[in-house]
Amino acid sequence: xxxxTPVFDSNISPLQVFVQAKKNIxxxxxxxxxxxxxxxxxxxxxxxxxxxxxLEDKDTIKEHVKKVGGIREVLKRDHMKVVFxxxxxxxxxxxxxxxxxxxxxPSGIGHTTSCFLxxxxxxTPNESYLILENSTERRxxxxxxxxxxxxxxxxxxxxxxxRVFWPxxxxxxLRDDVVFVxxxxxxxxxxxxxxxxxxxxxxxxxxxxxxxxSTLMLTEKNFFHKVSNQISKxxxxxxxxxxxxxxxxxxxxxxxxxxxxxxxxxFLVSELKVVAKEQVGERIFFTSxxxxxxxxxxxxxxxxxxSGALAEGFQIRYxxxxxxxxxFEECISKSAVQxxxxxxxxxxxxxxxxxxxxxxxxxxxxxxxxxxxxxxRKELWDKIDxxxxxxxxxxxxxxxxxxxxxxxxxCKVSKALSE
Ligand code: GTP
Ligand code: MG
Numbered sequence: 317x318x319x320x321t322p323v324f325d326s327n328i329s330p331l332q333v334f335v336q337a338k339k340n341i342x343x344x345x346x347x348x349x350x351x352x353x354x355x356x357x358x359x360x361x362x363x364x365x366x367x368x369x370x371l372e373d374k375d376t377i378k379e380h381v382k383k384v385g386g387i388r389e390v391l392k393r394d395h396m397k398v399v400f401x402x403x404x405x406x407x408x409x410x411x412x413x414x415x416x417x418x419x420x421x422p423s424g425i426g427h428t429t430s431c432f433l434x435x436x437x438x439x440t441p442n443e444s445y446l447i448l449e450n451s452t453e454r455r456x457x458x459x460x461x462x463x464x465x466x467x468x469x470x471x472x473x474x475x476x477x478x479r480v481f482w483p484x485x486x487x488x489x490l491r492d493d494v495v496f497v498x499x500x501x502x503x504x505x506x507x508x509x510x511x512x513x514x515x516x517x518x519x520x521x522x523x524x525x526x527x528x529x530s531t532l533m534l535t536e537k538n539f540f541h542k543v544s545n546q547i548s549k550x551x552x553x554x555x556x557x558x559x560x561x562x563x564x565x566x567x568x569x570x571x572x573x574x575x576x577x578x579x580x581x582x583f584l585v586s587e588l589k590v591v592a593k594e595q596v597g598e599r600i601f602f603t604s605x606x607x608x609x610x611x612x613x614x615x616x617x618x619x620x621x622x623s624g625a626l627a628e629g630f631q632i633r634y635x636x637x638x639x640x641x642x643x644f645e646e647c648i649s650k651s652a653v654q655x656x657x658x659x660x661x662x663x664x665x666x667x668x669x670x671x672x673x674x675x676x677x678x679x680x681x682x683x684x685x686x687x688x689x690x691x692x693r694k695e696l697w698d699k700i701d702x703x704x705x706x707x708x709x710x711x712x713x714x715x716x717x718x719x720x721x722x723x724x725x726x727c728k729v730s731k732a733l734s735e
Contacts, residue, residue, distance in 0.1 A: 330642075330649040331492035334396055337653050338493070341660055342391050348668055349384045355671060356381060368681040373674045380667045387660055395436070395493040396652040398644070399515055401540075402525035403533055404428075404501025407557040407605045411525055412496050414609040415641065416487045417616070420480065421498055422464035431472040432515060433498040437490035438481035447479045448472070454481075474505050475514060494648065502539045509542065516543055520651040521551045521644065528556035528572075528602060532579050537587070544588050551647050552590055553599050554580045555640065560604035563627035573602060601640040604630075608637045 328336065355377055359369060400408040409423040412435065420435060422428055438444060445454040446466060457463045457480070467478060484491040497515055502508065516522070524540065526532050532554075544550055556576050562569045580600045584591045591599055607630055611621045621634070 330645040331489070331494065334649040334652050335492055337657055338391065338394060341657050342388065345384060345388050345391065345664060348664055349381070349388065351668070352377065352381045352384060352671060355675065364678065368685065369678050373677065377671060377674060380671055383667060387663060391660060394656045395495045396648045397495045397497065397519045398521045398523060398648060399497040399499065399519045400523045400525055401499050401502055403503045403527065403536060406525045406527045408525045409498050410605040410609055411523065411555060411557065412498055414605045414612065414637065415489060416496070417612045418486060419460050419613070420482055422460050427501060427504055429498055429500050430467065431474055431500065432477045433480055434477055435480045435482055435490070435496040437484035441485060442483050444482050446481065449476045449478065474500050475507050475510050503535050508539055512543055512546055517547065520655065521553065521648045523553045523555060525555050525557050528559045528576060529561045531576065532583060537583060540588060544590060549590050551651055552584060552588070553601070553640065553644060554584070556580070556600070556602045557605055559602040559633055560607055560627045563629050598643045601636050602633070603637045603640060604633045608634060
């Protein structure tokens with residue numbers, strides 16, 4: 317029995333749309349799996365003959381069960397993935413920490429992040445740990461300094477990946493299945509192609525963290541040219557970070573903003589052609605990740621958001637960061653639902669459709685066999701009937717003949733006796 321059509325609450329947050337869609341599609345695959353298992357059971361139990369169900373179709377049904385199991389496994393791991401790029405010290409790790417409302421990733425002056433760090437929600441409550449590439453060993457980490465120390469010890473190559481698992485209850489974004497990938501500065505690596513192959517192909521959103529104190533750099537632009545050669549229309553956000561520096565440039569702030577805006581818009585609209593001119597305003601933001609992180613940490617301690625030494629214009633920058641987060645959530649959720657679940661739903665539909673066709677074939681073949689057998693039975697019956705009638709006739713004839721013969725004999729005997 318099919319489930320009722322899933323209903324989406326229009327008031328739920330964008331990220332919840334993904335979470336809800338994942339739950340719904342998983343429920344649908346639970347149904348498909350049950351339907352397939354029932355089919356296999358039916359086929360095995362009835363021991364259906366080859367003239368009704370070919371061996372090939374029988375194997376197809378069994379293959380489908382395996383495929384659906386595989387899809388359910390992939391579904392469990394499906395998440396929304398955002399990757400951060402930019403030159404060293406532009407504030408990539410700080411942006412991630414600000415979004416996660418916690419100091420999780422090491423940040424600091426100089427070249428800090430030395431390999432790819434993927435932050436994702438930990439399934440075990442209150443447990444934070446890391447797993448190195450090509451390993452399954454969980455190494456417990458409680459703090460940023462421990463994490464930095466653990467990474468330092470390992471002497472990892474730039475393009476290797478360390479997965480950092482952080483308690484879901486601490487960060488709403490991790491709870492909603494968003495996975496963050498931090499990268500080393502793109503100016504320090506010659507392995508950009510390898511980075512793209514390893515980390516960009518399944519990303520839903522890219523965030524280019526640029527430095528508002530300087531300008532968009534050629535290395536940053538070239539990297540994204542390479543990315544958009546590989547992926548059609550990647551979703552790219554540009555954060556002009558360190559925008560708090562503008563507080564000391566009151567006289568020129570509007571001009572600087574306009575200049576950055578123009579360069580960044582040109583890059584996304586005319587060069588990469590990844591976003592329409594009318595929508596570009598929703599992809600470029602001026603932020604101060606450091607301030608947002610500081611404010612959020614203060615807030616968690618119960619202090620007012622704007623306590624501490626903050627530069628002028630903090631509130632506006634804070635709102636702009638929140639605006640970025642909202643647009644980001646809408647974009648990543650929409651992209652992930654489309655790219656991940658559309659594929660699954662097509663495959664689910666074709667599996668269910670093919671199985672239905674096989675079941676219909678079984679039905680038609682068994683109907684045909686039944687009518688063939690009925691015909692055969694009728695023919696046989698007619699033959700028996702005919703033979704029976706023949707026998708009856710024969711018996712009648714024989715009876716008459718015998719009677720005749722007896723009468724003859726009797727006649728002859730009585731005649732002989734009288735003679
Ligand atoms: P790498 O990992 O080395 O590539 O650098 P990154 O891009 O991750 O930069 P990170 O987050 O480590 O920040 C570098 C330094 O800049 C740190 O000291 C941050 O505190 C500081 N920083 C980050 N964002 C801002 C910001 O918006 N304003 C100011 N003033 N400083 C910031
Ligand atoms: Mg970093």
